[in-house]
Amino acid sequence: MPVISYREALNQAMREEMEHDPNVFIMGEEVGHYNGAYKVTQGLLQRFSERRVVDTPIAEMGFAGIGVGAAMVGLRPIIEFMTFNFSLVAIDQIINNAAKIYQMSGGQFHVPIVFRGPSGPAVQVSSQHSQSFESFYAHVPGLKVVMPSTAYDAKGLLKSAIRDDNPVVFMEGETLYGMTGEVPAEEYTLPLGKGDVKRAGTHVTLVAWSRMVHTCLDAAKVLAADGIEAEVVDPRTLRPLDTELIVTSVKKTGRCVIVEVGWPMAGFGAEVAYRVQRGCLDHLDAPIERVTSDDVPMPYAKNLEDEVQPQVKDVVAAVRRTLYLD
Amino acid sequence: MVAIPMKTPETARVELHDELPSTTVEELAPLYRQMLAIRRLEEASAKAYSQGKIGGFLHLIIGQEAVCTGAIAALRPDDYVVATYREHGHAYAKGVPARPILAELYGKKTGLVRGLGGSMHLFDKATNFLGGYGIVGGHVPIAAGAAFASKYRGDGRVTLCFFGEGASTIGGFAEGLSLAALWKLPIVLICENNQYSMGTPLYRSLAVEDVSLRALAHGMPRDRFDGDDVIKVKRRIAEAVERARETGEPTLVEVITYRFRGHSMSDPGLYRTKDEVEEWRRRDPLNRCRARLVEVGMDEAALTALEDDVKAEIEDAVRFAEDSPAADDYLSYVEKV
Numbered sequence: 181m182p183v184i185s186y187r188e189a190l191n192q193a194m195r196e197e198m199e200h201d202p203n204v205f206i207m208g209e210e211v212g213h214y215n216g217a218y219k220v221t222q223g224l225l226q227r228f229s230e231r232r233v234v235d236t237p238i239a240e241m242g243f244a245g246i247g248v249g250a251a252m253v254g255l256r257p258i259i260e261f262m263t264f265n266f267s268l269v270a271i272d273q274i275i276n277n278a279a280k281i282y283q284m285s286g287g288q289f290h291v292p293i294v295f296r297g298p299s300g301p302a303v304q305v306s307s308q309h310s311q312s313f314e315s316f317y318a319h320v321p322g323l324k325v326v327m328p329s330t331a332y333d334a335k336g337l338l339k340s341a342i343r344d345d346n347p348v349v350f351m352e353g354e355t356l357y358g359m360t361g362e363v364p365a366e367e368y369t370l371p372l373g374k375g376d377v378k379r380a381g382t383h384v385t386l387v388a389w390s391r392m393v394h395t396c397l398d399a400a401k402v403l404a405a406d407g408i409e410a411e412v413v414d415p416r417t418l419r420p421l422d423t424e425l426i427v428t429s430v431k432k433t434g435r436c437v438i439v440e441v442g443w444p445m446a447g448f449g450a451e452v453a454y455r456v457q458r459g460c461l462d463h464l465d466a467p468i469e470r471v472t473s474d475d476v477p478m479p480y481a482k483n484l485e486d487e488v489q490p491q492v493k494d495v496v497a498a499v500r501r502t503l504y505l506d
Numbered sequence: 507m508v509a510i511p512m513k514t515p516e517t518a519r520v521e522l523h524d525e526l527p528s529t530t531v532e533e534l535a536p537l538y539r540q541m542l543a544i545r546r547l548e549e550a551s552a553k554a555y556s557q558g559k560i561g562g563f564l565h566l567i568i569g570q571e572a573v574c575t576g577a578i579a580a581l582r583p584d585d586y587v588v589a590t591y592r593e594h595g596h597a598y599a600k601g602v603p604a605r606p607i608l609a610e611l612y613g614k615k616t617g618l619v620r621g622l623g624g625s626m627h628l629f630d631k632a633t634n635f636l637g638g639y640g641i642v643g644g645h646v647p648i649a650a651g652a653a654f655a656s657k658y659r660g661d662g663r664v665t666l667c668f669f670g671e672g673a674s675t676i677g678g679f680a681e682g683l684s685l686a687a688l689w690k691l692p693i694v695l696i697c698e699n700n701q702y703s704m705g706t707p708l709y710r711s712l713a714v715e716d717v718s719l720r721a722l723a724h725g726m727p728r729d730r731f732d733g734d735d736v737i738k739v740k741r742r743i744a745e746a747v748e749r750a751r752e753t754g755e756p757t758l759v760e761v762i763t764y765r766f767r768g769h770s771m772s773d774p775g776l777y778r779t780k781d782e783v784e785e786w787r788r789r790d791p792l793n794r795c796r797a798r799l800v801e802v803g804m805d806e807a808a809l810t811a812l813e814d815d816v817k818a819e820i821e822d823a824v825r826f827a828e829d830s831p832a833a834d835d836y837l838s839y840v841e842k843v
């Protein structure tokens with residue numbers, strides 16, 4: 181099977197969907213002539229021309245809204261935010277318009293739009309550029325929220341997101357773009373709302389998405405050296421959430437650690453914890469643990485930035501707490 | 507109320523070689539020193555970045571030094587400055603020493619904001635430098651807010667707000683501008699038009715390439731000129747500052763300039779031709795400033811002494827940044843909940 185980067189997988193997904201459907205177009209800052217600030221749209225302008233790969237000025241509210249309007253009348257926009265930090269400027273369009281119009285119009289207007297771009301902490305870009313907003317978007321009825329952790333998932337899920345008739349917030353890992361993985365040459369899609377067990381284990385369930393899946397897989401290796409087998413469950417889509425998959429795993433292991441790079445207060449992990457206790461109360465052998473970033477804006481200095489975010493050692497420590505080992 | 511006449515060019519074209527205002531060694535030498543120090547500071551940052559000592563995004567202002575230097579020279583110390591992520595020079599011109607700027611870029615405890623903000627977020631209360639901001643356009647209303655406070659208190663202060671031409675298409679700019687005009691806030695909005703917003707040239711981001719024209723819709727005075735002579739920048743901004751101080755009227759000023767390097771350190775700048783960059787480098791405002799200094803009577807020995815002094819200052823700042831302890835506290839400045 182070909183091994184390609186997460187970035188390339190996303191690129192293929194968009195390219196294939198644009199080949200399939202002339203209504204699909206891409207709009208955003210530097211997506212065309214510059215080939216994407218993170219090179220995710222590399223080569224698409226050349227292939228599809230300026231009609232379908234539209235460079236915008238810095239006007240997130242404007243072009244997000246243009247996407248919504250175009251989607252209402254039959255186009256299928258992919259709106260790229262250079263990073264999701266800038267989606268905040270457009271959040272009125274996403275929440276008050278994109279998410280609501282299908283219901284507000286009594287089901288007359290679908291808004292088949294994808295808002296995509298890098299999300300989550302990058303490296304040393306400080307408080308305004310290193311943030312995780314999945315909890316914001318997952319809060320909103322009318323939106324789907326997807327956060328793939330691998331190249332394979334990224335491609336299959338983005339294709340489904342583009343084909344979905346309702347708005348999808350597709351949050352890519354800013355630090356995952358270079359990560360490679362096997363991606364079939366044949367066409368495939370992955371359903372939104374279905375998670376994936378990234379590592380099987382029996383002693384504890386780790387729930388994580390996007391980059392934190394990899395932190396958990398690394399932690400699982402460390403734990404395995406001590407004979408602790410962690411199961412790593414990646415929901416891949418936060419909304420709708422594959423509660424079934426998580427609950428089944430925790431029923432088996434009896435312990436659950438939820439790892440997210442966002443802030444603790446009202447973070448998505450709290451919702452997962454609620455569903456786990458609801459579904460697994462009689463099976464739990466320890467309180468559910470959460471590992472999150474510290475409750476602060478991201479500092480710039482590298483040493484502080486590392487300290488703020490969940491590290492392998494933090495996940496290991498949380499697992500050991502659920503096993504009453506320390 | 508005195509009406510201060512504005513210079514509003516007839517057309518969108520900028521006079522690149524209009525007559526330069528007269529000056530003296532006393533006026534120009536300190537400005538040359540500042541511009542040179544900013545250039546050297548930026549070069550030192552670029553070097554440290556390539557050695558991995560500075561991380562994240564690093565946006566250099568090399569080529570544009572005359573704008574922040576000249577504009578801020580028109581201010582009083584109690585006036586406010588609000589800037590973007592491309593703001594090391596603005597902070598320095600406002601009076602922030604090179605040492606804490608560089609230490610901040612290195613992420614050190616002695617940094618201007620204790621290693622928490624980095625290159626894009628310099629803040630300094632002591633010099634009324636109200637910050638470097640990373641979200642394009644988001645700081646324009648903040649600057650208008652500082653001006654609102656000045657009007658509210660009647661403290662006679664003026665706020666300078668710097669932003670790129672790329673910010674002129676976003677809501678924060680449009681809303682900040684219209685409120686400043688409506689409420690006659692003592693602010694000078696300075697668009698540093700370096701002709702590119704990342705890789706996007708003007709003609710692909712603006713239907714009308716003259717940003718200053720936006721002032722007309724708000725009945726606001728405007729100005730537009732070429733920014734490679736520091737004294738010209740100072741004089742023209744001084745008019746707007748005086749208008750703001752005397753009448754409370756805001757002005758939208760567009761200064762045409764050029765960044766010699768990429769948008770940030772990770773941008774090779776392939777969207778510009780070598781010839782274009784060379785053409786602008788030939789007009790380097792720093793060299794022009796030096797040449798003018800000679801013209802108005804500064805001798806080579808004095809210039810060399812000044813340049814050596816700047817070199818020593820920046821070398822000292824680099825040593826300070828290198829030798830400072832790592833940042834070690836990120837918990838003290840958030841409210842615990």
Ligand SMILES: Cc1ncc(C[n+]2csc(CCOP(=O)(O)OP(=O)(O)O)c2C)c(N)n1
Binds near residue numbers: 240700703
């Ligand atoms: C709202 C928002 N969108 C996008 C970005 C990413 N970005 C950072 S700087 C920049 C270009 C800004 O160009 P301009 O305003 O001309 O300023 P310059 O960098 O040329 O000084 C972009 C698109 C951002 N920081 N904020």
Ligand SMILES: [Mg+2]
Binds near residue numbers: 670672699704
């Ligand atoms: Mg610009």
